Amino acid sequence: MNDTVCFRNIGQLVQVDTANKPPRLKILDKHALIVKNGRVEKVLKDSGLKSSNYSRVIDLKGKTVIPGLVDCHTHLIYAGERKDEMERRLDATSYMDILKRGGGILSTVKATREADGKSLLKTAKARMKRMMALGTTAFEIKSGYGLDIETEKKILSVGNRLEKELPVPVTLTYLGAHAIPEGSTKSQYFDFVMKNLPLFRNLADGVDIFCEEGVFSVKDLKRLFLQAKLVGFTQLRAHVEELSHQGGCAEAARLGAVSCDHLEYANPKDIRAMKHGDTVAVLMPGVTFFLGGKKTPLVHSMLDAGVTLALATDCNPGSSPTYNMQTVLNLACHLYRITPEQALVAATYGSAKALEDHEKYGSLQPGQRADFLTLKTKDYRDLFYYFGENFVEQTFIQGQAVRIPKAPAIE
Ligand code: NIG
Ligand code: FE
Numbered sequence: 001m002n003d004t005v006c007f008r009n010i011g012q013l014v015q016v017d018t019a020n021k022p023p024r025l026k027i028l029d030k031h032a033l034i035v036k037n038g039r040v041e042k043v044l045k046d047s048g049l050k051s052s053n054y055s056r057v058i059d060l061k062g063k064t065v066i067p068g069l070v071d072c073h074t075h076l077i078y079a080g081e082r083k084d085e086m087e088r089r090l091d092a093t094s095y096m097d098i099l100k101r102g103g104g105i106l107s108t109v110k111a112t113r114e115a116d117g118k119s120l121l122k123t124a125k126a127r128m129k130r131m132m133a134l135g136t137t138a139f140e141i142k143s144g145y146g147l148d149i150e151t152e153k154k155i156l157s158v159g160n161r162l163e164k165e166l167p168v169p170v171t172l173t174y175l176g177a178h179a180i181p182e183g184s185t186k187s188q189y190f191d192f193v194m195k196n197l198p199l200f201r202n203l204a205d206g207v208d209i210f211c212e213e214g215v216f217s218v219k220d221l222k223r224l225f226l227q228a229k230l231v232g233f234t235q236l237r238a239h240v241e242e243l244s245h246q247g248g249c250a251e252a253a254r255l256g257a258v259s260c261d262h263l264e265y266a267n268p269k270d271i272r273a274m275k276h277g278d279t280v281a282v283l284m285p286g287v288t289f290f291l292g293g294k295k296t297p298l299v300h301s302m303l304d305a306g307v308t309l310a311l312a313t314d315c316n317p318g319s320s321p322t323y324n325m326q327t328v329l330n331l332a333c334h335l336y337r338i339t340p341e342q343a344l345v346a347a348t349y350g351s352a353k354a355l356e357d358h359e360k361y362g363s364l365q366p367g368q369r370a371d372f373l374t375l376k377t378k379d380y381r382d383l384f385y386y387f388g389e390n391f392v393e394q395t396f397i398q399g400q401a402v403r404i405p406k407a408p409a410i411e
Helices: 083-090 095-100 105-114 117-133 149-165 186-200 218-231 248-254 268-277 285-291 299-305 325-336 340-354
Strands: 004-017 024-036 039-045 056-059 064-067 069-071 136-142 170-177 206-209 235-240 259-262 280-283 309-311 372-375 392-397
Touching (some): 004 340, 024 340, 064 340, 083 095, 117 136, 117 392, 136 340, 149 186, 170 186, 248 259, 268 280, 285 325
Parallel strands (some): 069 136, 170 206, 235 259, 280 309
Antiparallel strands (some): 004 024, 064 372, 372 392
């Protein structure tokens, strides 16, 4: 009884009902959330609660509670920013042309190689705190701005520090195959990535690859995944069908990828492969918005096929400089024409599944981590209706209110 906290007087308590196939929201009025030792113990009707049963009773005054948002695809450890590049893109130079001329990802690689671990830790930590304040309670973070052993290790070591120093779950991914560094050919660099894969095994949970014309091929993806499995990486992810259709999605799903990410150009065959492989489709509408892409993924075909959708920021300085999963939720609804319910299930349960952690968090079901948000509204749909607002009043991690930095982390 000692560590049992009762969050009472919740106006709208939103959980994900995972017993339903596909999972749906379960919305309860006037309920209380009972949290024991950082986990959801049960949900009770508010009327008739006995406060003497709990070590603490917190009155939420009719507010809305939703599960914490899960950001299952970020590149948040980096130095520098790319506002000049944004201006060039707005003036009609394409994202890939900028990369081909040594800018884009490669300009962030340069800045990140020059930064020391201490400053990378400081900026990434500030970003994560900001993201937590905006409602994110679990993260995936990729490397990929080093493209050499030293810097990739530096980035992943910072990721491991963040995991220890912040109270949130962090999944780390080695993305050595993110771009081809200057001074190497594709095949030289890819051979180097393959050879050195074991060096990253203890620093990351999984691997990822950017499969795109002019970057890495479907053949590279296959070689990387097979080798990664041999080396003992447990999670395979891929940036696929983002700017063109290459066939990486179907291949990744066939090889057991836990997630396929982006998918603007994914076709019905790819969707069938994801369904067959139980691969999560990670969608990032912030990228569509920021890169001015006209093409959106076949989201309704994915839903009809029973593919699990997830949503993420893709937080990075080139294609999606946002910290805000609320913005992602809002954009997903209106760019993809999906319902608030479908978007919220994707950003909680779906994103947790993309990290293979859907048993541990994401649904606010009994037994899960008590990671939740109180909203400054009585209706969770306001998140999708008003845009450009911050509706998160307080983020709770394992039942504890997190302290929110007042200033945005713009560094
Ligand atoms: O997920 N597509 C490749 N990688 C990132 C962008 C990284 C960058 O532009 O710095 C993405 O969109
Ligand atoms: Fe990405």
